[in-house]
Amino acid sequence: MSGHGRRGLGAPWRRRRPLRTRLALAVTAAVAFVALGVCVAAYLVVRSALYQQLDDSLTQSARLAAQRGAGAGPGTLAGECRFKAAPACAEVVPTDPGQDPAKGFLLPVGARTREVAAGERRPYYTNIEVSGFHARMLTTDFADGRALQVALRADTVEAGIAEATWQLVLTGAAGVPLAAWLGYWVSRTGLAPVTRLTATAERIAATRDPRHRIELPPPGREDEITRLADSFNTMLGELEQSVTAQRRLVADASHELRTPLTALRTNAELLARADRLTPEQRARASGALGRQLREVTGLVNDLIELARDEEPQPLVEQVRLAALLEHGVAAARTHWPAVPFALRVAEDLRAGGEAAGGTVPGVPARLSRLLANLLDNAAKFSPPGLPVEVELTAPGGRPELTVRDHGPGIADEDLPYVFDRFYRANTSRALPGSGLGLAMARQIARAHGAELTAERAPGGGALFRLAFGGNLGGAHGGG
Known part of the structure; x- marks a missing residue:
C-alpha cells in the first residue's frame, strides 16, 4: 500500500512539471553526476600519484641505508x-x-x-x-x-592532497551551476521545435485556422524533431485542404439548394390556394412541384454520397466488370430510349477471369453509380441518332473502360474543371443536372484505386477513361 502511495505522490509531481523543466533537471543531474565523478576520480589519482612518489623516495632511501x-x-x-x-x-x-x-x-x-x-x-x-x-x-x-x-x-604529500581536495571541491561547486545552465540550454534548444509545434497547435485550436505552419530549420539540419514538425505541417496541409473542401461544398450546396427550394416554396404556396386555380394551373404546379422535389432529393443524395471518403470494407467483393457494364448499359437504354448505346467488351474479359483482368475488388452498387453517372452525362450531350460508345478493354492486363459521346465535346478552358463539384460549362447550363455527377464519379473511382480522366475525343465529342489498377481505398479525392 505504501508503494501505491509513493507512486500516487510522484505522478502529480511529474504532471506538474513541464517537459522542458524535466529535461533540464535530467541533463543537470547527469552533467553534475559526471562532474562530481570526475572530481572524485581526480582526487584518487592525485592522492595515488603523491603517495607513489613518496613510496619511490622510501625505496631509494632504503637502498642507501642498506648500503x-x-x-x-x-x-x-x-x-x-x-x-x-x-x-x-x-x-x-x-x-x-x-x-x-x-x-x-x-x-x-x-x-x-x-x-x-x-x-x-x-x-x-x-x-x-x-x-x-x-x-x-x-x-x-x-x-x-x-x-x-x-x-x-x-x-608534503598531505599538503598536496589537501590543496588538490580544495581545488576539486571548488571545481565541483562551480560545475553544478554550469551543469544547470547547460541543462537549461539543452532543453531550450532541443525542444524549440516542440515548443513551436505546441504553439502552432494551440493557435490552431484557438483560431480554428489550419493555415498556420511550423517554421522548419534550413536544409541539412534535419533531425527527429524536425521530421515530426514536417509531418505535422503535412497533416496541417491535409487538414486545411479538407476544411477548405468542406467549406466549399457547404457554400456550393447552399447556393445550389437556394433556387430549387425557392421554387418549391413558390409552388407549395401556389397549391395552397388551389381553389383559385384552374385545373390546368393546378396540374402544372403539381407537376413542377414533383420535378423540383425529385431534383432536390437527387441533389441531397448526391451530397451525401460525396461526403463519403472511402468504401465500406464489409461490402467489398470481386466484381465482374463485363456483367456490371452490360447491366448499366441496359439501364441507360431504358432511361434514355432516344439515345443508342454501342457496347463492346474484349473477348478475354467476357469470361470475367481474374487473371485476365475481368474482375476488380469493389462495391457493386457504388461502381454501378459511377457507370450510371458517366452514361447519363454522355447521353445528355449526345445528339439525336448518334451513339454513345462504351468499350471495356484490358491493356497491359489492367481493365480500362471508355465512354465516348459525339456531342459538342469539352472546351479547353473547361477541361481542368470538369470534375469539380457544381461546375457546369456554359454550354450545359440549360440542361438538367446539379453538376455533381462527374465529381461523384471521380470520387468513387479513386476510392476503388482507379483513375477517371476526361479528354476531347478525336473527331468531336467527349471521352471519359476509367483505368483500374490500384488498391481499394488507396486514393481519395473529391474532384
Whole structure:
C-alpha cells in the first residue's frame, strides 16, 4: 500500500512539471553526476600519484641505508623523523626480540616486522605517526634474518592532497551551476521545435485556422524533431485542404439548394390556394412541384454520397466488370430510349477471369453509380441518332473502360474543371443536372484505386477513361 502511495505522490509531481523543466533537471543531474565523478576520480589519482612518489623516495632511501649500514646491528641507523628537513630515519630490526637494543626502537615494531625479518612476509608500506607527525614507513628485508624500516614525514604529500581536495571541491561547486545552465540550454534548444509545434497547435485550436505552419530549420539540419514538425505541417496541409473542401461544398450546396427550394416554396404556396386555380394551373404546379422535389432529393443524395471518403470494407467483393457494364448499359437504354448505346467488351474479359483482368475488388452498387453517372452525362450531350460508345478493354492486363459521346465535346478552358463539384460549362447550363455527377464519379473511382480522366475525343465529342489498377481505398479525392 505504501508503494501505491509513493507512486500516487510522484505522478502529480511529474504532471506538474513541464517537459522542458524535466529535461533540464535530467541533463543537470547527469552533467553534475559526471562532474562530481570526475572530481572524485581526480582526487584518487592525485592522492595515488603523491603517495607513489613518496613510496619511490622510501625505496631509494632504503637502498642507501642498506648500503651504509651493511654490518650494523639492531637499532637506529640514521636520522630522526621529527625534523621536516631531516633525511629518512632508518633502523634494523632482528627476528628475535631478545636481540633488540636496550633503549628500544625509534619506529614502531610489530609482529609483521618480525615476519619480514624472518622472510615470512613480503615488504610493505604503512602510515605511522612519529613524534606527533604523520609519516610513511617501508618495512623490507635485510641481511642475516633482519628487517630494515625506513620512514619519511608525509607533510608534503598531505599538503598536496589537501590543496588538490580544495581545488576539486571548488571545481565541483562551480560545475553544478554550469551543469544547470547547460541543462537549461539543452532543453531550450532541443525542444524549440516542440515548443513551436505546441504553439502552432494551440493557435490552431484557438483560431480554428489550419493555415498556420511550423517554421522548419534550413536544409541539412534535419533531425527527429524536425521530421515530426514536417509531418505535422503535412497533416496541417491535409487538414486545411479538407476544411477548405468542406467549406466549399457547404457554400456550393447552399447556393445550389437556394433556387430549387425557392421554387418549391413558390409552388407549395401556389397549391395552397388551389381553389383559385384552374385545373390546368393546378396540374402544372403539381407537376413542377414533383420535378423540383425529385431534383432536390437527387441533389441531397448526391451530397451525401460525396461526403463519403472511402468504401465500406464489409461490402467489398470481386466484381465482374463485363456483367456490371452490360447491366448499366441496359439501364441507360431504358432511361434514355432516344439515345443508342454501342457496347463492346474484349473477348478475354467476357469470361470475367481474374487473371485476365475481368474482375476488380469493389462495391457493386457504388461502381454501378459511377457507370450510371458517366452514361447519363454522355447521353445528355449526345445528339439525336448518334451513339454513345462504351468499350471495356484490358491493356497491359489492367481493365480500362471508355465512354465516348459525339456531342459538342469539352472546351479547353473547361477541361481542368470538369470534375469539380457544381461546375457546369456554359454550354450545359440549360440542361438538367446539379453538376455533381462527374465529381461523384471521380470520387468513387479513386476510392476503388482507379483513375477517371476526361479528354476531347478525336473527331468531336467527349471521352471519359476509367483505368483500374490500384488498391481499394488507396486514393481519395473529391474532384
